[in-house]
Amino acid sequence: MVHGATNRSLLTAITLAALLVTGACSAPGSDSGATDTNTSAAPATAATCGTGPVKLKGYFETGFPLPKDLATEFTKQFPNVTWDIREDQFAVITQNAPRVLADDPPDLMRLPQVSELVKDGLLKNLDGYAQAQGWTAWPASQLEQMRVGPSGERGNGPLYAMGLNFSMTGVFYNKKLAAQIGMTQPPATLAEFDSLLQKAKDAGLTPINQFNGGATGGLAFPLQNLMAAYGDPAAINDWIFQKPGASIDTPTNLQATQHLEKWIKAGYLAPDINSQDYATMMSRFIGGKNLFIFNGDWESGNLDKQMAGNAGFFLMPPSQAGGKRAAMSAPLTYGIGSTAKNADCAAFFLNWVATNQQARDIAVKVGGSHPMGPADAYMPPVQEGSVTASTLAAGATIGQDNGAMDFIANATGAIYAKSWTPQLQKLAAGQQTPDALLKSVQKDYESQVKN
Structure with a gap:
């Protein structure tokens, strides 16, 4: 997507x-x-x-x-x-x-x-x-x-x-639920974001709901955001653009995948994500059932209508304070x-x-x-103050930080449905490890690029 x-x-x-x-x-x-x-x-x-x-x-x-x-x-x-x-x-x-x-x-x-x-x-x-x-x-x-x-x-x-x-992805949040856990502004670092996720769970809220069912799963959204928080978005683009020698199996991408696994094991994601489609994710978020979703600015106009004044947006925070911001941008x-x-x-x-x-x-x-x-x-x-104003402003930040990435699902014609999605579904179900996931996707990628 x-x-x-x-x-x-x-x-x-x-x-x-x-x-x-x-x-x-x-x-x-x-x-x-x-x-x-x-x-x-x-x-x-x-x-x-x-x-x-x-x-x-x-x-x-x-x-x-x-x-x-x-x-x-x-x-x-x-x-x-x-x-x-x-x-x-x-x-x-x-x-x-x-x-x-x-x-x-x-x-x-x-x-x-x-x-x-x-x-x-x-x-x-x-x-x-x-x-x-x-x-x-x-x-x-x-x-x-x-x-x-x-x-x-x-x-x-x-x-x-x-x-x-040009669309861009980041994190949408419910402002009323955010106020319940004392979130007064978007997190500045990944550690601050982790803290908010724990506060939401402690308050009995679902921190993140993300579609991950069907042939095109949505866990690729938070994963790529985490990859950019830990590593260089230019290296991710090299892989997506099929630059010679590029690999998705890197130390920083392993950190990102391990971080996603940590969220899953901590119970920060809704337990039924592997059976959810995109429409269900949006319905739950608009209905106030969870605090965060990872999604794109193509929903900004919709959220300005259906959650007027109650939806916010921020870019994924970097792993270190003062780090540059990056986003899937295509x-x-x-x-x-x-x-x-x-x-x-x-x-x-x-x-x-x-x-x-x-x-x-x-x-x-x-x-x-x-x-x-x-x-x-x-x-x-x-x-x-609208969501659309927030996403347009975030886009300007991405331009300044030179942090635009294409979507990892676009690396080959089959990589999304036949590799990323099933591998991330297995990770969510506790049937795959971060290291094996990246190695499997890279193997599939090399096979598809050759053909």
Whole structure:
């Protein structure tokens, strides 16, 4: 999921009006392929939806209103464009992505991980659109996670996806329950956080509730936050981006996994996490059943509505006082099928999401996250003291500390469902050790990268 998380730097480029002028007589976008890794192979291609009827086929993630709200607003502004939207849970999309893109490619699809999809020639190379629409003038950090080189290494090479926004993860908390244990401000260190967890347990509260059932478990969220508290987020990114020689089995990551195990053994997590899905976790938190959850800013707008004034947010504290903050921070990634029927219109939509004022309003108010787009682009006002204000401010801190990480679940197409989730479920059940967990994930990773 990471649905996201966020580097939060922002952008300069061409305006939507310029797009409408240049987009009317453009050639089709360049096709992707397993060997299409040279940016010069994608000619500059202005995106357009034209003036005739267009039906965009979308494959979106269920449970998150942002994509559909954007689609609705887009049709209001461009009535010739309608939508045929299919929705599935992220776990299902993760399993289905290669088959769907090969057999019935959507014009626009929520993507779990891009490297294998690029290698199989299933995603369109977006460099032509990027050049024509001015995306190359945006801060490079916004797009680097969606670039894939010839060896499958991410971070450079052609662009194969775009984000609807930049999302970021951290810790949400219930302010009323926090007051019950004397928490007046977010913890400054990991030790302070541990102390709050113990106080919550002593007060008869559930300190942390985290979904961990199904094919995409949520214990990866606190684990990666703990990894960043103990170690260098750049090393985690190297592993996710498949840099040669990178390993997840490191001494600091072992400390982090041991710390998570300590939380489990201390009873700081709800005892039924392995049978919980994401919706259950959110329902319990909104219902006041637990103090903390690890989640992303895509819930900020929802929590501002359903827990108005009673939800707070903070970044995972470092292991040492004064340490820099880090967070899982990535685009809410969408791609265009390599043989999509309406690729130019899908690319036009992606550019509109980043540059149109109403679209940027929706990205912040509904998605709770920082929009993509030019550095000097319009930013909607947010209410002081809201969860959304807190997550946007936290994003600025991550940018200052250079602490943005992609999600460890995005290292390969199968690593989340087939390795992280079952291994963390075993850890929660007391059937796996931290050391063996990391070694098992690394072994799976090396096998998947080779293939």
